[in-house]
Amino acid sequence: MSGPLPRGLVVLLGAASAVVVVTGVRAAAWLVAPALLALVIVIVVSPVHRWLRRRGLPAWLATTTLVTAVYGVFGVFTAVVVVSLVRLAALLPGYTERVRALRAEAADRLRALGVGPEQLDALVHSIDPGKLASAAAALLGELTAATTGVVFLLALLLFFSMETGTIGGRLEAVERARPRARIALTGFTARTRRFLAVTTTFGAAVAVLDTIALLWLGIPLPVLWGLLSFVTNYIPNVGFLLGVVPPALLGLLGGGWGTTLGVVAVYVVLNFVLQSLVQPRYVGDAVGLSTVLTFVSLVFWAWVLGPLGALLAVPATLLVMAVLVDVDPRAEWAAALLRAAKSEKGHRP
Numbered sequence: 001m002s003g004p005l006p007r008g009l010v011v012l013l014g015a016a017s018a019v020v021v022v023t024g025v026r027a028a029a030w031l032v033a034p035a036l037l038a039l040v041i042v043i044v045v046s047p048v049h050r051w052l053r054r055r056g057l058p059a060w061l062a063t064t065t066l067v068t069a070v071y072g073v074f075g076v077f078t079a080v081v082v083v084s085l086v087r088l089a090a091l092l093p094g095y096t097e098r099v100r101a102l103r104a105e106a107a108d109r110l111r112a113l114g115v116g117p118e119q120l121d122a123l124v125h126s127i128d129p130g131k132l133a134s135a136a137a138a139l140l141g142e143l144t145a146a147t148t149g150v151v152f153l154l155a156l157l158l159f160f161s162m163e164t165g166t167i168g169g170r171l172e173a174v175e176r177a178r179p180r181a182r183i184a185l186t187g188f189t190a191r192t193r194r195f196l197a198v199t200t201t202f203g204a205a206v207a208v209l210d211t212i213a214l215l216w217l218g219i220p221l222p223v224l225w226g227l228l229s230f231v232t233n234y235i236p237n238v239g240f241l242l243g244v245v246p247p248a249l250l251g252l253l254g255g256g257w258g259t260t261l262g263v264v265a266v267y268v269v270l271n272f273v274l275q276s277l278v279q280p281r282y283v284g285d286a287v288g289l290s291t292v293l294t295f296v297s298l299v300f301w302a303w304v305l306g307p308l309g310a311l312l313a314v315p316a317t318l319l320v321m322a323v324l325v326d327v328d329p330r331a332e333w334a335a336a337l338l339r340a341a342k343s344e345k346g347h348r349p
Contacts, residue, residue, distance in 0.1 A: 026304045033308035034153045040315045041157060043189050044196055045070060067158055074154070077227070084224035091220055095253040102252070184326035191287040192315050202279045203233030206270055210243075213266040217259055219247050233275055234311045236294045240271040287318060 025032055045066055052062035211226030219225065225247040232239035244267040251259035281291075289297075297317040301309035309316070 022304060029305045029309070033305040033312070036305075036312050036316060036319075037308060038153060038157045040192060040196070040312060041070065043192050046189075047193075070157060071154065074157075080223065081227060084221050084227075088221055088224065098253045178327065180329065181327045184322040187326060188318050188322035191318050195287045195314050195318070198279070198282050199234055202274055202282075203230045206230070206233060206274055209270050210266065213270070214247055214263065217251065217262050217266070218255060219251055219259070219263065220254065221250075222247075229271060231311070233279075236298045236313060237275075238298070240267060240275045243267065243271060287314060289314065289317065293317070 048069075049062050049066050052065060053059065057065070207226040207230035210229045211222045214222035214225055225243070228246065229243040232243040235242065244264060248260050248263045248267075251263045294314060294317075298310055298313040301313040301316050303309070305312070305316070
């Protein structure tokens, strides 16, 4: 009878398997990312389904009510974004002359700093005001192409929601075969809900304040940038940087450097302090992930799944930990390394 494999060989086989799995997931990101998003949404709203059932609604009516409500919220959000992006596409070509003026101003300042004529010509020609019109057309094209993804996501939401009523019985069957598996999956859903509750609370507060501030500063489409701030709040640590760039650029084009500095100041005070300094502590406390792991998971899942991976980095990490770490009592050492330390969880800024 052959003995156990050498530990080094086990590690190599595990690493090779991980590479194969990650490569496959990355190749199927078009399917995995929307499916994961639909799963997270269903996890969030499933307590509402149970509440409706306790109120006496039949399963089919509770599911229909839930799906209709989710579709309604999603539809309103999508409509606001689509209308705002169409307005933005119509707005961009109007800044052509302003871009030319800024380009000339930048060239004069660089020339005064001693930049050579060849480098200056290359820089000036790289800033083409005519690209604003092409950018607007590309924006509308991407908007049209995204329709297919939206329809696919809505279909996934429908099918996942139809399974909500039977998940309890399935978990009981899982518990009979693998007791720790049910504990791990239940912990995953609970931590995912806590993460989304904390993140949504911070995101909604910051989005409202950003919208008011941008409206006061005269930035076009403040509601769109408020929604962008809300969505990027789900991206750990660096969401602030992604949310500040568009309104800051519009502030530069429409009002000059003073307006741009005002936008940046507002985002630094509101978004950076809350999202990058305060919120990660509460997120780590809610989901039990260390701050370092949260940031690493952001980079990894954004590389594997694309933009949706950045939004779903924390839930995806929680799911992987539930499946690979929490179900196996021999992996408690890994859980100790990946979870937030007690001192970190107990700390409040």
